[in-house]
Amino acid sequence: MTRARNRAPRAGLRGWGGVTGMAVACAVTAAVTLLPLTHGAGSPGGDTVGRGATSALSVQADACTDPEASLPPSSAEGPDITKIRKRGKLIAGVDQNSYRWGYRDPETGRLEGFDIDLVRAIAKDVLGDPDAVIFRAIPTSQRIAALEHDRVDVVVRTMTINCKRLEQVSFSTAYFQAGQQVLAPKESDITGYDASLKGKRVCTAEGSTAYEAMERQSYGAVFRDEHDGTARDRDQLTVPNQLDCLVRLQLGEVDAVVTDNALAAGQAAQDPAVELKGDKPFTTEYYGVAAKLGADDLVARINHVLEGYRSGGANSAWMRSYRTWLAEGLPGITAPPAPEYRNN
Amino acid sequence: MTYPPNGEPRRAGAPAPPAVPAQRRGVRAGADQLRAAATTEPGRLRIIGAVLALLVLGFGAVTALEIDGRASAAHDVVSRSQPLSADAARIYRSLADADTMAASGFLAGAQEPKDVHEQYERDITEASRLLVRAAASTGASTSSAKEIATLNELLPVYTGLVERARANNRQGLPLGGAYLRYANQKMAGELLPAAERLYAAETGRLDTDADDARQWPFVSLAAGIVALAVLVWAQRRHYRATNRVFSQGLLAATAAATVVLLWLAVGHTVARAELRDAMVHGQESLDVLNKARISSLKARANENLTLVARGAVLTADGTQDQYETDYGTGMKSLGEQLASAGKLADDARGSRPVADAVSGVSQWQERHRKARATDDRGDYDGALKQVIGPEDSTGESFRQVDDALREALDHEQREFSAAARSGEGVLGGLPAGAAVLAVLGAVAAIAGVNRRLSEYR
Incomplete structure (x- = not known):
């Protein structure tokens, strides 16, 4: 269980800059300090520090020790991408209730927010048109069912990556760190x-x-x-x-x-x-884009989109979207979370 | 009849001479005098005359009193308790309607439709006005007064939350939806239950008044039978003593008492039947129709809130939308209430609107299913049109149901008032009539006895 700890320094090496490195170091320190308080007698430095949402992790099968690790990015065609291309539209399950994430402006009737921007980026990459999207507002309870019943291709809806959900759906790499x-x-x-x-x-x-x-x-x-x-x-x-x-x-x-x-x-x-x-959240969880279990070509493609979305430093699409929607209420974020990929 | 039968007038004159005038005092003296009087026939006749007059007068007085009580209970039913029960139902309905209108207006966007907003304002105004009226006719310590106080406290809290919801919605903030749901929670969880309890208390009072009015006037009937029996006995005694078949005075007294007794029995039976008719066909229909209307309003509010909440509130097990579930529950009770309203409706004018409501409900459910399917597909705008749009929407079906129920309620209210008023009318002249006839009967009885008494002079 050392991967969690390794993650922060590795992220720092990817060019977040010295300031970010310090911030991450602080975060780890804070998290380790807080851990005995939040998890009682739990093992310090255990898996739950870096993967806050999954305190049940230790009882899961060995296969799920690092739920945020996703498929390596790829723009290869596959059955799921082909289906979307044939249709000419990406069908995305989104929230319409979360201000600044996925929200329907009552004035314009349009959906907007950080999640919505990401959906449009995926549509632009797959179909060449950011507007080639059918948005389907789905309630929290229907997120997994909507994927299982092919009502949507992807769910981009402040959805936390965890081991339990990984048994039912596939996740992209993390696109936001929350707590x-x-x-x-x-x-x-x-x-x-x-x-x-x-x-x-x-x-x-x-x-x-x-x-x-x-x-x-x-x-x-x-x-x-x-x-x-x-x-x-x-x-x-x-x-x-x-x-x-x-x-x-x-x-x-x-x-x-x-x-x-x-x-x-x-x-x-x-x-x-x-x-x-308080300076930092006292738990850590990651949001990911969910796709149907086994839609590997689509997940790899989304990871490919996310690579481009994150790149560009302060002017990356991710940072622009962050500044538009989130910086006001959630100041101080200087970079997206670093992606993690499965080794196999 | 403990009086010893006595055919022969024994001795004329010397009726009860005051033996010891100095000691004439109190009951004892009176009893002595009576005993002395009873030893002579004229004395006995005087006593008989007095007893007859008292019995007939007593019968009249008891009848007047008892029927006056019944009549005033019947009057209360018509002019006090039923209107109060109807007012409580209107308070209940206005509040439920206000909540439905608030949700409808909210769904329509930042700019609420004018008619929806005005309807909301009217509902709140009507509820406040009726609450003041209800408070004025309710004793301070009753359970109704407690509910009225609760409603008076909570109504401004509710309207405050609705205004906050509007202000936030107008700025495009989803917080508006949260405020609206909180307002609905206050309404459905605190205001409507209080209004329901108020309605139940007032309707209970109506039932009590109706039962009071319908209670048999046993004391009057017993007094009438006793008076008639003594009159018959007196006439038999008269016949034996004189061989004259009729004493005109006693006969007139008997006739008067008989008329009062018949009037009493027949009049009260008719009034009872009318009141029973009013309660069974009018009030019971009104009750179930009022409940049906509230159910439909609640279901409509929940249907709107399903779209306001957009899946934000789930049932305890986390699998279903809370508002959609509540809508289903409301529609189920609406169906059951309409079925019993249909059974209670006793004429075409009553059953037609109920049938309209039933068909409106099935259309509503059909359209609701389609709107849900549209929303579940992710087409929120489409679903919105299917719910609050001007045509072919569930809103249209809801209005059809609401209009039909209002028509049915108006009809049953008229039925109730007509039956209850005619019941009250039947009893109307009885107290006065009984009093007049009793006085005439008493006078006739005394005249009859005096005539016989004069034969001894």
């Missing part, structure tokens, strides 16, 4: 996922990674509803959707929100009075 973070009003005395949460009311989405994190270590925060899980649950502190937390925060019903920082960036963009607290 759980605390969101609170700017003037709040909460400083992050730490002792400053003591006695505060913290909102999380039901069944989310954030809720699990609070269960492990709440720092004395109040985060459970009185009648959670029963018919009398009033959905005050644990809510159906992460955006509901911002509603509670604005209404003064909670003091802070713990959520994925990528989604929190969308919340911060909707409310200039709130901000992400």
Whole structure:
């Protein structure tokens, strides 16, 4: 299990620059320091540091030790690419609810965001036209089913890569690094996922990674509803959707929100009075483009697209899209996550 | 009849001479006097006259009182408890409708359609107005008062959330959708249950009033039978003593008592039947139709919210859309309620709108399935048109159902009022009539006895 640790220095070598290298080093230090807190007696430096979303990793089969590692990039034709070419359109399953990621502007009716830009880049590469896309808005629960039933070719929808999902779908290389973070009003005395949460009311989405994190270590925060899980649950502190937390925060019903920082960036963009607290997220997870299990030519092609998408330093397509959609709420990112490839 | 039968007038004159005037005091003195009077025939006759007059008067008074109580209960049914129950139903419906309109307007985009917005405003205004009216006619300590207070507290909270939803939606922020869902959560989880409890309490009061009005006037009937029996006995005694078949006075008194008794029995039976008709055919239909209308409004709100939430809220097991599931539940109860409304409808004018609603519901479900399929294919705009578009949309079917239910409700309300009013009308003249007849009967009885008494002078 040393791959996780090796990853950061390797990324630094790929030309992120000295500053990035320092930042990554800090991140690793912070993650290692936080680990005993978040994972109790878990092995320090174990697999969960670098692959935060997969605490179940150790019980998985040996085949899945590094879920982010994907097929090597290739622009070779295959049955799945041919199918898309014949159709002349890429069918992409996207979100229309996540501000700055995949969101339908009520004014124009158009979908836009960081995920949407990536879909258009894939369409441009495969079909030569960024607009040759049929967007299908799919709810969270339907992401895997939509791929399995060929309703969509790809799912680009803030979807975290993990071992469990790898049994059902194929993932591209990681295109975004996210993690759980605390969101609170700017003037709040909460400083992050730490002792400053003591006695505060913290909102999380039901069944989310954030809720699990609070269960492990709440720092004395109040985060459970009185009648959670029963018919009398009033959905005050644990809510159906992460955006509901911002509603509670604005209404003064909670003091802070713990959520994925990528989604929190969308919340911060909707409310200039709130901000992400703490320097770094306290977990790490990666988003990937999902395709049908076995659509290897398509996955390799998407990895090929992502190579080009990432390249170009500060002027890469990735960075341009980041600056357009995410920099406001999620400042400080200087480069995309480095890709990892399977050896075989 | 413990009075010893006595055919012969024993002795004339000397009726109950006051033996010891100094001690004439209190009950004891009265009893002594009575005992003394009973020893002579004129004395007995006087007592009989007084008893007859009292019995007939008592019968009249009890009838007037008891029927007045029944009539005022019947009046309460028509003019107080049924309107209050209907008002509570309107509060309930206005709130559910406001929630549906808020979701419809939200879906239409940053600029809400004017008519939808106005309908929302009307619903909120009507709910506030009716809440004030309901509060005015409700005792402070009743359960209804508690629900009215809850509704008064929550209504501004709800409208505040809707306004925040609008403001955010207008700026193109998805936070608007989250606010709208929170508003809906308040409405469906707190306001509507309170309104439902208020409706149930008011309808319970209506049932109590109707039961009061329909209760048999046992005391009056018993008093009437006793009065008639004593009159018959007195006439038999008169016949035995004099061989005269009729005493005109006693006969008139008997006739008056008989008329009151018949009026009482027949009148109350008719009123009972009318009220029963109003409750069974009117109120029960109204109740199930009101519930059906609320179900259809809730289902419509959930259908809209499915598109507002866009898959953001799932059922507890994470496999289904929460709002789509709630829509299904609502439509199922709507179907059941329409089926029982169809059974309760007792004439063509009542059953036709229910049949319209049933066909509207099946069209709605069919269109809903298509809209869902469109949305699941990823064509959100297409699905939106199929749900809130002006033609061939589920919205159109919903309006058809809502209009039909309103028509059915209006019809049943008229039926109820007509039956209940005629029930109330039947009892209308009875208290006064009974009083007048009883006085006449008492006078006649005394006149009859006096005539006989004069034969001793």
